[in-house]
Amino acid sequence: GENVEQHPSTLSVQEGDSAVIKCTYSDSASNYFPWYKQELGKGPQLIIDIRSNVGEKKDQRIAVTLNKTAKHFSLHITETQPEDSAVYFCAASFGAGNQFYFGTGTSLTVIP
Amino acid sequence: DTGVSQNPRHKITKRGQNVTFRCDPISEHNRLYWYRQTLGQGPEFLTYFQNEAQLEKSRLLSDRFSAERPKGSFSTLEIQRTEQGDSAMYLCAGAGGNYGYTFGSGTRLTVV
Numbered sequence: 001g002e003n004v005e006q007h008p009s010t011l012s013v014q015e016g017d018s019a020v021i022k023c024t025y026s027d028s029a030s031n032y033f034p035w036y037k038q039e040l041g042k043g044p045q046l047i048i049d050i051r052s053n054v055g056e057k058k059d060q061r062i063a064v065t066l067n068k069t070a071k072h073f074s075l076h077i078t079e080t081q082p083e084d085s086a087v088y089f090c091a092a093s094f095g096a097g098n099q100f101y102f103g104t105g106t107s108l109t110v111i112p
Numbered sequence: 113d114t115g116v117s118q119n120p121r122h123k124i125t126k127r128g129q130n131v132t133f134r135c136d137p138i139s140e141h142n143r144l145y146w147y148r149q150t151l152g153q154g155p156e157f158l159t160y161f162q163n164e165a166q167l168e169k170s171r172l173l174s175d176r177f178s179a180e181r182p183k184g185s186f187s188t189l190e191i192q193r194t195e196q197g198d199s200a201m202y203l204c205a206g207a208g209g210n211y212g213y214t215f216g217s218g219t220r221l222t223v224v
Contacts, residue, residue, distance in 0.1 A: 006154075034213065043116075043203055043215035044155065089154045099145070099168065100213070102154030 002027040004092050006103025013080050014111050021106045023090035024072040030092040033073050034100070035064060038087045047088075048075070080110045116141070116206045116216035124222045125194055132190045133202055133219045141206030141214070144187050146179055148172065149201040149218070158202075161187060194223045 003026040013019050025033075031052035036044035050057045050064045050073065057064050061080075066073040077084055087107050091100040117136040125131050137144055142163050147155035158177070160168045163184035173179075176194075181187040191198055201218045 004154075036215075041217075043118075043217045045215070046213065091154070099157045099160060100147075100155070102156070104154050105152070 002030055002092055002101040004090060004101045004103045006090050006106060008106060009104065010107045010109075012109045012111060015080060015082060017080055019075075019077045019080055019084070019108055019110075021075045021088055021090070021108075022072060023074070023092075023103050024070075025092040025101075026071065027092070027094075028068075028071065029094050030101075032093045032095055032098075033064070033066060034091050034093075035075050036089045036091065036102075038089060038105075044089060077108075080108075082110050082112050084108060085110045116204055116214050118202075118204050118216035118219050120219055121217065122220050122222075124224060127196060127223055128193055130190065130192045131194060131221060132188055133204075133221075135187045135189070135204030135206075135216060136185070137187075137204070137206030137214075137216075139185070140208050142184070142208035143206065144181055145205040145207070145213075146187070146189050147203040147205065147215075149203055150199075155203055158189075191221075194221075196223045199223045 006023045034049035037047045038044045061078045063076040087105045090103040093100045115138040119134050144161045146158040149155040159179050161181040176192045179189045201220050203218045205215045207213045
């Protein structure tokens with residue numbers, strides 16, 4: 001089955017700086033890669049996703065890049081704000097409506 | 113409001129007792145998923161319904177676990193003879209139509 005690895009496990013940045021979280025996947029059949037933000041006591045919330053026919057996608061301060069050849073994808077958050085502090089999970093699946101394989105999460109702390 | 117409701121939010125039970133959780137997606141969610149999340153880990157897939165049909169079950173879903181979606185709307189997840197290792201957050205997600213994969217806020221189970 002698919003195996004998703006995520007790094008780093010913890011990340012602290014100063015407010016206004018950028019944060020980058022990286023994930024690798026093992027199954028070349030995976031073609032959908034969402035990123036979720038999870039705040040304490042809440043379920044994961046989708047923040048951005050990318051499909052395998054696209055190399056980069058951006059939504060305001062958040063961007064995701066995908067390198068299919070190397071089987072890795074990254075989340076980039078620019079101009080970080082304290083409210084960005086949360087745990088971020090990457091995931092991979094074959095199709096947007098199928099079982100997701102999640103990474104182990106990155107705890108992001110934005111220091112005011 | 114994510115459109116997916118889960119009840120109860122928290123459940124504390126004694127080892128050996130049975131527990132049941134409920135998930136209510138929106139009507140457009142023809143697909144429904146159950147995941148389990150332990151502390152410091154990403155969600156792990158348990159099972160998946162397409163309408164009322166249970167199409168896939170993970171090896172994590174031992175014979176003490178059973179899930180139903182009798183009318184293709186709400187779903188229940190029952191754990192019989194709970195063990196301390198069952199302590200986790202149980203997440204439900206809905207998908208379908210023009211709606212992507214949406215998680216509920218989860219039910220946190222503590223087995224004492």
